[in-house]
Amino acid sequence: MAAVGDAKEAYLAAYGRLEKELAAEGPPWLAEVRAEAIRRFGALGFPTQKHEEWRHTNPAPLTRLAFRAVEAVPLLPSGLFDVFSLRQEGPELAFINGHLVRASVQGLPPGASVASLAEVLRDDPDAVSGQLGRLVSWEDHPFAALNTAFFRDGAWVHVPRGASARPIHLLHLSVPARPPLAAYPRNVIVLGAGAEATVIESYVSLDGGVALTNAVTEIAVGEDAKLDHYMLQHEAEQAFHVASTQIVQGRASAVHDLRAATGGALARNDVRTRFEGEGGDLRMDGLFAVHGKQHVDFHTRIDHVTPACSSLQIYKGILDGESRGVFNGKTYVRPGAQKTVARQSNKNLLLSEQALVDSTPGLEIRADDVKCSHGSTIGQLDEDAVFYMRARGLEEWVARGILTYAFAMEILAAVGPAGLQRRLREILHTRLPSGAWISDLV
Amino acid sequence: MALLEVRNLRVGIGEKEILRGVDLTVNAGEVHAIMGPNGSGKSTFAQVLAGRGTFTVTDGQARYKGKDLLALKPEDRAREGLFLAFQYPVEIPGVSNAYFLKSALNAVRQHRGLEELDAMDFMSLVSEKAKLLSLDESFLKRSLNEGFSGGEKKRNEILQMAVLEPTLAVLDETDSGLDIDALRVVATGINAMRGPERAMVVVTHYQRILEYVAPDFVHVLFAGRLVKSGDKELARELERRGYSWIEEEFAAKTAGS
Numbered sequence: 067m068a069a070v071g072d073a074k075e076a077y078l079a080a081y082g083r084l085e086k087e088l089a090a091e092g093p094p095w096l097a098e099v100r101a102e103a104i105r106r107f108g109a110l111g112f113p114t115q116k117h118e119e120w121r122h123t124n125p126a127p128l129t130r131l132a133f134r135a136v137e138a139v140p141l142l143p144s145g146l147f148d149v150f151s152l153r154q155e156g157p158e159l160a161f162i163n164g165h166l167v168r169a170s171v172q173g174l175p176p177g178a179s180v181a182s183l184a185e186v187l188r189d190d191p192d193a194v195s196g197q198l199g200r201l202v203s204w205e206d207h208p209f210a211a212l213n214t215a216f217f218r219d220g221a222w223v224h225v226p227r228g229a230s231a232r233p234i235h236l237l238h239l240s241v242p243a244r245p246p247l248a249a250y251p252r253n254v255i256v257l258g259a260g261a262e263a264t265v266i267e268s269y270v271s272l273d274g275g276v277a278l279t280n281a282v283t284e285i286a287v288g289e290d291a292k293l294d295h296y297m298l299q300h301e302a303e304q305a306f307h308v309a310s311t312q313i314v315q316g317r318a319s320a321v322h323d324l325r326a327a328t329g330g331a332l333a334r335n336d337v338r339t340r341f342e343g344e345g346g347d348l349r350m351d352g353l354f355a356v357h358g359k360q361h362v363d364f365h366t367r368i369d370h371v372t373p374a375c376s377s378l379q380i381y382k383g384i385l386d387g388e389s390r391g392v393f394n395g396k397t398y399v400r401p402g403a404q405k406t407v408a409r410q411s412n413k414n415l416l417l418s419e420q421a422l423v424d425s426t427p428g429l430e431i432r433a434d435d436v437k438c439s440h441g442s443t444i445g446q447l448d449e450d451a452v453f454y455m456r457a458r459g460l461e462e463w464v465a466r467g468i469l470t471y472a473f474a475m476e477i478l479a480a481v482g483p484a485g486l487q488r489r490l491r492e493i494l495h496t497r498l499p500s501g502a503w504i505s506d507l508v
Numbered sequence: 509m510a511l512l513e514v515r516n517l518r519v520g521i522g523e524k525e526i527l528r529g530v531d532l533t534v535n536a537g538e539v540h541a542i543m544g545p546n547g548s549g550k551s552t553f554a555q556v557l558a559g560r561g562t563f564t565v566t567d568g569q570a571r572y573k574g575k576d577l578l579a580l581k582p583e584d585r586a587r588e589g590l591f592l593a594f595q596y597p598v599e600i601p602g603v604s605n606a607y608f609l610k611s612a613l614n615a616v617r618q619h620r621g622l623e624e625l626d627a628m629d630f631m632s633l634v635s636e637k638a639k640l641l642s643l644d645e646s647f648l649k650r651s652l653n654e655g656f657s658g659g660e661k662k663r664n665e666i667l668q669m670a671v672l673e674p675t676l677a678v679l680d681e682t683d684s685g686l687d688i689d690a691l692r693v694v695a696t697g698i699n700a701m702r703g704p705e706r707a708m709v710v711v712t713h714y715q716r717i718l719e720y721v722a723p724d725f726v727h728v729l730f731a732g733r734l735v736k737s738g739d740k741e742l743a744r745e746l747e748r749r750g751y752s753w754i755e756e757e758f759a760a761k762t763a764g765s
Contacts, residue, residue, distance in 0.1 A: 094765035454598040457558045458612035472602030
């Protein structure tokens, strides 16, 4: 097994080989950003469990292998995507290992784009120069720095001022290969003032080997704009997944960010949002359901920079088998961010004695006229409730399944798009022993 | 054959013994009231009949429809027609009242070899029963017991009983926390269920529910035993005199033996 230092060197060497090719694919400013990012990665190196941000998640599985950056995309039967499609109206882009392979983008409002980022960088790079590489903080995140250095493609979503778009699905399929590959999907989502959009990112994979998806999404939401952003991570259980999302919200904008994670051997998510104008509203939901030896980690940062914004965060975890979960959520209220309302809640349900969760909610408040609260619970199913249901004739395993499903309902019910809601229910049903029984639970 | 036959039932929790040899025979068509002061073991008795696992049966037996009741899982007791109306119905967010009741009814029907009811047939059945308890239909769409008032919870228990049509209903302090109007509604629901095939065990601290649901037998549970039995006049006497004379009688009897 290669030491951590060797893996770092391998990435730096790979960048050296690809640098010219990468530079040729985009504008000069991007080549500069990439060069800075790889330098930063070289300085940071990979984290170990000694880093505060990785205290509860051992990053070794992500760093001991030098995953090769994807260059060619495998040819796959196009019917494959139908399995993962959410079967909904609206634009859909399908990517394999971070490269666009299929686009269906009819019915967009005038001036809107849902396109391959590679294409935009070739044809109209100025369109993305304000956001790409500017929003996400890769200075303190080696994986985001690697994505910035290596990405080739991803989605570009732009909904202009006042326009509204039907649900947009960005389907990212990871296909494992030998030696193991790293895919670097990069997505940029921009909503103009008063625009409205729903964007669903789904990350899925084929079975059959180890692969790393290292995704970055940068999102800018303009004044009075409204974004519903969903992220579903249901990759195979050998897969590794690292995702960083940065959202910035303009004045009086409203964002709903909901992510569900059920896949991966190790999945790490960094979600950061920042209010950059008064009166913004954020609802941030999360649901993870893991079993076996899966490990899932959510690090969230909500940054109240400007006054009179409100954030409501509800994250829920369901852990079975020997799985591990990490919730580390911090809400910052900066000096001057008066009239902030911030509520944060993390609830975890342990279905087995071997499952474990580390929950660290946190508030850092530097303003005095605010309403803030946070809380965290870790517990088992309520045995009184199990008995109550059994005393009405339901078998014990059915009662436990219903109660587990009910625990997830609060988040499930907040999923707007019908196709995604259906998919998420299907996934949960396969995870719960009484799935078939509870399929009509309302 | 008696519907329920309890002999020398001894039950504890941890090291503590709560029931110290209960004997009770209940025949089809009968309504029995079990009264007693706080801490006498009334609720324990009701919950043990339903199969609550937190209690340990240390001795004695209970036969229900000729079967060894104590060997059955709680869900099998329910499917065999034993119903416990809970003193504290559990709040279950995320599970709708209607969904829960339909699942329960279909579990029971399946066990009895009946076809499962579809959503439409179920709704028409349950709406009719709900009317009797002055519950409107929006009540069924709410999460099970979540945010229900005390009265709503108790009415919901009786609604479940009406839909599940048990053979033996054990009502654990169904009257507690009810105002007089709610008590009347609940009592009407209970009385509508009385019949020659069905028996009821009404566990209560106060006599007032027995003014509406007239019992055939009244038993007094004291210190883990049924120490006195009579008819509904006994309940009135307890209401007048309290439980202290039972205690004195019991003390005298124990001293004499």
